[in-house]
Amino acid sequence: MSDKPYVAYETPVQSGRFAAGEDPAKREQILDGAKRVFMTVGFDAASMNDITREAGVSKGTIYVYFDGKDDLFRALMERERGNIARSMQDVLDGQTDAAEGLQRFAAAFAARIMREDTISAMRTMIGVVPRMPKLSKRFFNADSLNVRTVLEDFIRRQVAEDKLAVDDVSMAARQFIDLSTGTFFKLRLFGDLSEAPDQQEIDAVVSAAVRVFMAAYGRKSQ
Amino acid sequence: MSDKPYVAYETPVQSGRFAAGEDPAKREQILDGAKRVFMTVGFDAASMNDITREAGVSKGTIYVYFDGKDDLFRALMERERGNIARSMQDVLDGQTDAAEGLQRFAAAFAARIMREDTISAMRTMIGVVPRMPKLSKRFFNADSLNVRTVLEDFIRRQVAEDKLAVDDVSMAARQFIDLSTGTFFKLRLFGDLSEAPDQQEIDAVVSAAVRVFMAAYGRKSQ
DNA sequence: GAGCAATCGAACCGATCGGTTCGAAAAGGT
DNA sequence: ACCTTTTCGAACCGATCGGTTCGATTGCTC
Known part of the structure; x- marks a missing residue:
């Protein structure tokens, strides 16, 4: 047992x-x-x-x-x-505007994923990946799947409402997550940033990410 | 001693x-x-x-x-x-075209960073970050700085030749690295992908990343 | 207060740890 | 072949490891 x-x-x-x-x-x-x-x-x-x-x-x-x-x-x-x-369950409730929704999603997601608790847990888990493949797979899958599903649903709704033009929703969702959180997340994970960035810094990076994403996928007709 | x-x-x-x-x-x-x-x-x-x-x-x-x-x-x-x-020193030698250069850079960079050697070393290093901050800082800094510098120089050259319109080169470089390698890199690091993806898979993800990046930063007049 | 059971904390166990020692074996140079 | 030095490998050391045991203490219920 x-x-x-x-x-x-x-x-x-x-x-x-x-x-x-x-x-x-x-x-x-x-x-x-x-x-x-x-x-x-x-x-x-x-x-x-x-x-x-x-x-x-x-x-x-x-x-x-x-x-x-x-x-x-x-x-x-x-x-x-x-x-x-x-802590990530209701990040996209009630959002209707594409750019604003993405901004809110990423700002909230980034803030949560940069927390010391989260980073420490991930670091510890990464340290034992080869020896505990099942546990680590379970740990990382459940987390990222949940969040990405939420974002994918949101993108699909925006596509249905002709606000976004996206062929591959899954890839677009991944791209946005990487764009908006990738850099700070890595800095935190690698120990280059010992404290979570403040909300202002996060917002700046997220805004730039939204701009890039909307340039690629946003509907030009508004 | x-x-x-x-x-x-x-x-x-x-x-x-x-x-x-x-x-x-x-x-x-x-x-x-x-x-x-x-x-x-x-x-x-x-x-x-x-x-x-x-x-x-x-x-x-x-x-x-x-x-x-x-x-x-x-x-x-x-x-x-x-x-x-x-292994990452000459990824951008001789490139003149923006989209093609980015494609080559990211394809080469992604292939290298997904290798088992690289992933294992990073995982092992991440596992001891809190206890060996100096060593890990040195490990991650030297690597990422070198590659990003190369990419930043390339982007600056493209801006000077009016092929890209980029305000913040540093951020754009980070965004591109995250766009083109973020997803697979995380999958590898977290143990969700136990083998490096083949070149075709990498190229597909990189192409999508280049498209998004050029949509945001590419000069429309060609 | 009495009785019962959960928890405490000290001691214990065999195994393994990082590091040290040293005679024997091996390797290289002349 | 001889000599010197490097390396080998077995044994050793004190410390710590994960896990176990058990009488004493504590806390809860009646």
């Missing part, structure tokens, strides 16, 4: 009496501590002793909640993936 | 009699073995025993050539960085 039976609660509530290994608050406490260690030094250099200290629990307790280091890491990355995906 | 004195030779020549730790062929042998381990399992999970076996030398010999695991890793990443940078 690769995971302890875990009954999902929406939010950690006030601790009551739970069976051993079933307390959601204690589970979150362990994951929070583990996150601080894994995201700083990566999977291999993170020791269970360090995580024990950081989480403020007993090592034995960690092993009651998780099957081992691998399981703890997997649970953490799943949680982080869920958090990232959740 | 952070490195053994090392006299650089251009190519490992036929071994003669070298002082201990000075044989370039032996040094390369160690680095090759180390590369195969580091690039597979990352810095921390790579053990000196594994590297000893993989390199086919004695552990004591490794310590004659390098000061320790950190030093060996640093030397390897420096070597790899140099190899990557060297």
Whole structure:
């Protein structure tokens, strides 16, 4: 069995009496501590002793909640993936204008993807890609698929309303994401930019990206 | 002293009699073995025993050539960085036409940056960014700066010849790199694409990128 | 307050880690 | 063939690793 039976609660509530290994608050406490260690030094250099200290629990307790280091890491990355995906769900609600919608989408998306949490998680995941292909595939796929689907739907609506002329929606969506977030994202990932850029900087890059995108795909007749 | 004195030779020549730790062929042998381990399992999970076996030398010999695991890793990443940078030096020699030059540049750049060597090295480096900020900064800066400089010069020349209309050359260069390589690069990095795409696939994506770029920056009068 | 169970924390285990040591073997030069 | 030096490879060292054990402490329920 690769995971302890875990009954999902929406939010950690006030601790009551739970069976051993079933307390959601204690589970979150362990994951929070583990996150601080894994995201700083990566999977291999993170020791269970360090995580024990950081989480403020007993090592034995960690092993009651998780099957081992691998399981703890997997649970953490799943949680982080869920958090990232959740934070990007409603970026394009209610948008009707092409350029404005794209601007809003990219500005929001860029801000989220540049956050320290997101960058750290991705870096840590990238570090173990060859050894944990399934976990990493799951981590990156779920995230990017969700966001790109949202953008693709938006582009299709704009095409249907004759505001954009796009043959290959999938490619256009990818191009726009790369145009609007590619540079800063790489700078963050590679450690060249140690803090997320402020909203003004993001907006400037996104505006330039929208301009390029609209030049290529925008309908000239307005 | 952070490195053994090392006299650089251009190519490992036929071994003669070298002082201990000075044989370039032996040094390369160690680095090759180390590369195969580091690039597979990352810095921390790579053990000196594994590297000893993989390199086919004695552990004591490794310590004659390098000061320790950190030093060996640093030397390897420096070597790899140099190899990557060297492989991208003449991507834009002799190009005069804007669209054609961009197509050639991006096709060549994309092919190089998708290679397993490059991707592995980047992944391994990303995995230790927070712990080795100087080394990683050096690794990523030298590489991307060199290529972008080449592209920026090219764009400036096209602007001077009235073939492109670009206000911010630096941003335009970044946009083009992201447009033409961003998607596949991320897929490779995240492990979604386990092999480098073939030249045809690359060309298709690059062509679409050139079209978008020229739509935004190309001079209409031809 | 009593009873029960979750958690604590210290000790333990076998394995592996990075790095060191040194006699034996191998390699190169004369 | 001899001599010198480099390298080998096995053993060693103290430290740390992930995981296990278990009496003591704590917290919750009745």
